[in-house]
Amino acid sequence: MSQFLAIVLAGIGTYLSRAIFIVALADRQFPALALRALEYVAPAVMGALIVSMLTTAGGEVLIGLPELAGLGCAAMVAWKTRNHIYTLLTGMTVFWVVAAIAV
Amino acid sequence: MPRMSDRYLHVRRGVFESIPLFIPAIPFALVFGVVVGESGIAPWLGWSSSPLIFGGAAQITLVSLLGEGASVAAAVTAALIVGARHLLYSVSIAPRFKGQPRWFRWLGPYVLIDQVFALAMLRQDDNPAAFRAYFLSAGFTFWGLWMICTAGGLFLGPLIPSGWNIAFAAPVLFTALLVTAIDRWEKVVVALLSGACTVMLSGLPNRSGLLLGAIVGVLLGLLLESRRKSL
Incomplete structure (x- = not known):
């Protein structure tokens, strides 16, 4: 409910x-200051949210090498291609490959 | 009074120009299905967020936070902050709604998602009736596709083996959203600092570290910008 x-x-x-x-x-x-603050809401929230999604409710941070490698490569592909689908495929593939090697 | 064939032309244009722009939303629909599956929220209840919210990033945020046991207030606040860019869309497109009928001023915003905003801003020179036909046909094309694809995601999500850790797709997609929205270096600094603060504050209850980290990031952004202006 x-x-x-x-x-x-x-x-x-x-x-x-x-x-x-x-x-x-x-x-x-609309006040200019508020509009400018609004511009920074998206990057600030996304940065916080990405980390939060890799954290358990108990506060344990689950960011290891596979996660860092996956997100890092995803960020590069997103920057170069501006394409969400390529970014998703790259991020997941790198994450899986690094996790498989690291274990 | 516009001729019927004119209106048909604008409707057809709205529908056909929306379809290619819907493709980037498909992975969001799949990830939404996965997130609902992992949250323990009933699928129909999770799906009800598609017509009620109609915003992929906000829906994923809300459901994943609820699934992790965040309070209603914390989850709703986080979802709304994720959707705060809609305020910018609303400001920017408001002049196109002046002189439009009241029903359209109330109905139009319901489908004012990223892609509809981008498409409608290219239609600045249309007359009011043409703008209205285009806006609504594009908006409700996205709406229908989103209802179908999120239902599909709810069905497909649980079929993916849990060993694949497919939930990692959610932070990857948000990284894509973050990076494609960056148009100046200050935003990179802001995103990194917000993330770092959130890690440091991750022990706080109800995921309040998320909000505090975001607030610190926005304040830093304003600080960086005022310094640049004063140079």
């Missing part, structure tokens, strides 16, 4: 973030 509540709340919040300026505030100016 609380899981459904979370989905509904996230849905309402997501809709509002898309709608607010279109529905209500189209004529109002």
Whole structure:
């Protein structure tokens, strides 16, 4: 039940973030500082989120050589190709290969 | 009053220009299925986030945090922060919605995802009716494909052997999102520092290290930018 509540709340919040300026505030100016801060939200959250996905709920960090190699190669491919599918294939392949060798 | 054939043209254009842009979303749908499978959340409940949220990164974030036992408040906050870029889309595209009917101003934002934003920004010169036909046909093409593919992901995800550690695809895809959005070196520094802070704060309850790490990153970004401006 609380899981459904979370989905509904996230849905309402997501809709509002898309709608607010279109529905209500189209004529109002957004403070420049807030717009600039917003630009850094994406990289900051993504950086934190990637690490968080490699951490257990108990706080144990599961970042070893396979993870670092996989993410590092994925980042390079993403930078060069800007293609999410190539990035995914590279990251997973490197992760599997390094994990197999390291064991 | 636009002729029917004109509207048909814009609708067809919206549908056909969306399909190639949907391809990058397919791995997200698969990873979403895997994440739901591992979270222990019932598949239909996980899928309900597709129509209710309609945003892959936010859905993956929410479900993976809930599955790890984060509180509702922490998981929702993290999902909304992941989706904060929609505020920028909303600001940028709002002028195109001036003079549009009220129903469209309410309905349009529901399908304002990354790809629809990118496509619609290329249609600045269309008249209001043409813009509306294009925006809605593109938006609901993505919507329909996303409903189908996330259902497919929920079915396929559990079939992948757990020894493959396929859940690692989620951080890899987020790395792809992170890197393709980087347009200046400050953002690299910000992402690395946020990640490092999150590691250091990983012992905090309810994954609050994630939010604190992100806040530190945003503050650092503003600091770096104000220094660059003052030089």
